[in-house]
Amino acid sequence: xxxxxxxxxxxxxxxxxxxxxxxxxxxxxxxxxxxxxxxxxxxxxxxxxxxxxxxxxxxxxxxxxxxxxxxxxxxxxxxxxxxxxxxxxxxxxxxxxxxxxxxxxx
Amino acid sequence: xxxxxxxxxxxxxxxxxxxxxxxxxxxxxxxxxxxxxxxxxxxxxxxxxxxxxxxxxxxxxxxxxxxxxxxxxxxxxxxxxxxxxxxxxxxxxxxxxxxxxxxxxxxxxxxxxxxxxxxxxxxxxxxxxxxxxxxxxxxxxxxxxxxxxxxxxxxxxxxxxxxxxxxxxxxxxxxxxxxxxxxxxxxxxxxxxxxxxxxxxxxxxxxxxxxxxxxxxxxxxxxxxxxxxxxxxxxxxxxxxxxxxxxxxxxxxxxxxxxxxxxxxxxxxxxxxxxxxxxxxxxxxxxxxxxxxxxxxxxxxxxxxxxxxxxxxxxxxxxxxxxxxxxxxxxxxxxxxxxxxxxxxxxxxxxxxxxxxxxxxxxxxxxxxxxxxxxxxxxxxxxxxxxxxxxxxxxxxxxxxxxxxxxxxxxxxxxxx
Ligand SMILES: Cc1cc2nc3c(=O)[nH]c(=O)nc-3n(C[C@H](O)[C@H](O)[C@H](O)COP(=O)(O)OP(=O)(O)OC[C@H]3O[C@@H](n4cnc5c(N)ncnc54)[C@H](O)[C@@H]3O)c2cc1C
Ligand SMILES: [Zn+2]
Numbered sequence: 001x002x003x004x005x006x007x008x009x010x011x012x013x014x015x016x017x018x019x020x021x022x023x024x025x026x027x028x029x030x031x032x033x034x035x036x037x038x039x040x041x042x043x044x045x046x047x048x049x050x051x052x053x054x055x056x057x058x059x060x061x062x063x064x065x066x067x068x069x070x071x072x073x074x075x076x077x078x079x080x081x082x083x084x085x086x087x088x089x090x091x092x093x094x095x096x097x098x099x100x101x102x103x104x105x106x
Numbered sequence: 107x108x109x110x111x112x113x114x115x116x117x118x119x120x121x122x123x124x125x126x127x128x129x130x131x132x133x134x135x136x137x138x139x140x141x142x143x144x145x146x147x148x149x150x151x152x153x154x155x156x157x158x159x160x161x162x163x164x165x166x167x168x169x170x171x172x173x174x175x176x177x178x179x180x181x182x183x184x185x186x187x188x189x190x191x192x193x194x195x196x197x198x199x200x201x202x203x204x205x206x207x208x209x210x211x212x213x214x215x216x217x218x219x220x221x222x223x224x225x226x227x228x229x230x231x232x233x234x235x236x237x238x239x240x241x242x243x244x245x246x247x248x249x250x251x252x253x254x255x256x257x258x259x260x261x262x263x264x265x266x267x268x269x270x271x272x273x274x275x276x277x278x279x280x281x282x283x284x285x286x287x288x289x290x291x292x293x294x295x296x297x298x299x300x301x302x303x304x305x306x307x308x309x310x311x312x313x314x315x316x317x318x319x320x321x322x323x324x325x326x327x328x329x330x331x332x333x334x335x336x337x338x339x340x341x342x343x344x345x346x347x348x349x350x351x352x353x354x355x356x357x358x359x360x361x362x363x364x365x366x367x368x369x370x371x372x373x374x375x376x377x378x379x380x381x382x383x384x385x386x387x388x389x390x391x392x393x394x395x396x397x398x399x400x401x402x403x404x405x406x407x408x409x410x411x412x413x414x415x416x417x418x419x420x421x422x423x424x425x426x427x428x429x430x431x432x433x434x435x436x437x438x439x440x441x442x443x444x445x446x447x448x449x450x451x452x453x454x455x456x457x458x459x460x461x462x463x464x465x466x467x468x469x470x471x472x473x474x475x476x477x478x479x480x481x482x483x484x485x486x487x488x489x490x491x492x493x494x495x496x497x498x499x500x501x502x503x504x505x506x507x508x509x510x511x512x513x514x515x516x517x518x519x520x521x522x523x
Contacts, residue, residue, distance in 0.1 A: 037509065042358075047358065047361065056408065056409070
């Protein structure tokens with residue numbers, strides 16, 4: 001079971017409190033009735049499904065109830081970070097670098 | 107290839123079983139093949155076999171990054187049935203079920219297909235209406251499926267608790283008598299042996315890392331950890347890794363990869379006569395010939411390639427099993443594992459051509475593609491050989507996500523298998 005840090009509650013809680021909500025940073029077209037079938041397919045169905053770094057949405061459904069985003073590795077299932085909805089994609093290489101530096105300092 | 111028979115068993119028994127030999131050859135890869143299949147699961151190996159057997163195409167290689175059958179083929183709970191709702195599904199799953207019935211004879215390899223009946227429990231009015239709709243659709247299409255009262259269900263499967271006071275009361279069940287199970291490993295090995303015998307190269311520990319195209323965009327081969335291998339046609343049959351491979355050809359697909367878990371108990375004497383599934387409480391169970399209870403759980407809610415899932419998913423399934431079959435409460439579980447399933451939004455598979463000429467796709471079998479192995483492999487071979495889909499698989503195209511002609515088994519049944 002995953003342990004997930006809710007950026008609103010500022011607490012790490014068990015996955016049981018959360019509902020996964022799919023890929024993050026997918027903007028719903030504002031003119032949804034006008035777009036072509038190709039554009040709708042791209043928006044609605046096609047996914048990167050990455051092996052490695054994924055940006056995804058979670059909802060703290062049995063807590064504060066809010067949606068937020070996470071950056072996670074889909075091979076190790078490890079979370080790099082979670083961040084509030086509306087914030088830009090975090091720079092994961094910077095997170096990894098700072099961890100490495102900490103490791104080296106030990 | 108030596109034919110397996112009762113005489114071969116008797117002869118080997120007298121010789122201390124020293125004369126069996128390898129089931130399939132392990133040749134060095136050629137520079138080029140007519141067809142390369144990526145993925146040595148049942149679907150890929152089967153497609154290679156049918157290419158050789160039914161289409162006379164024998165210059166074929168199956169490239170497998172690990173060992174054959176090490177993916178979902180060797181990790182699934184082996185439920186076989188064909189009582190799906192939509193015609194596109196019934197076509198391919200019933201085609202498959204018919205092939206299962208003769209597969210051991212066809213391959214000269216015992217895949218232990220056991221049509222012991224698959225029973226789906228109905229717990230509420232919604233289940234009942236949905237199952238009866240399935241039963242009617244199936245029977246109109248010539249596929250067996252019947253409604254049982256709780257008493258009839260109990261007679262067919264005595265360990266079932268049908269008490270009105272049960273935690274998950276049962277108001278009936280749907281039964282497909284021709285459904286059942288088969289031995290997963292034997293399916294991979296049987297296809298590998300029969301394909302190898304017809305000249306197909308089975309190359310293990312060979313991971314595809316790139317898909318090469320010429321300046322017109324046509325497929326010309328693949329890069330692997332064992333070097334470049336040329337091919338006129340390439341078929342992808344890589345289950346959970348489909349998105350990764352398709353991205354090597356710059357194609358995004360409507361798939362998500364998620365963990366799905368199963369577990370087995372300690373072996374017990376034969377007590378459980380059929381397969382029982384409960385979609386509403388999400389549990390399914392059967393007893394293997396070794397005596398273990400084979401139990402399937404649900405998918406995790408997030409994408410992952412980890413081949414492991416959350417313990418709470420398994421616990422949830424075991425809770426349900428213990429309620430449905432109180433006599434199993436003290437059975438010990440021995441092993442648990444996960445596989446990575448490739449799930450489409452409509453929970454139906456994709457088989458068809460791709461935007462890349464020469465590249466063919468068989469994917470999206472998700473949580474329920476073991477049962478489809480012979481049928482899917484057979485029709486995938488047809489697709490690769492002819493360049494266009496067989497009538498029975500014509501609706502499973504990748505384009506349906508653009509045209510909107512979905513095959514919405516997701517809404518129809520809630521869970522697969
Ligand atoms: C726990 C569990 C229970 C299930 N229960 C059932 C059930 O009861 N009934 C049912 O019908 N279905 C069930 N399924 C689904 C079923 O297992 C699959 O749909 C089916 O086995 C898929 O077969 P396949 O040959 O396509 O895939 P796989 O057997 O997964 O084969 C794909 C192969 O591709 C290889 N590969 C991947 N990437 C590469 C690469 N880059 N280069 C080379 N090779 C590569 C992999 O190593 C793998 O061996 C279950 C699945 C799981 C995980
Ligand atoms: Zn919260």
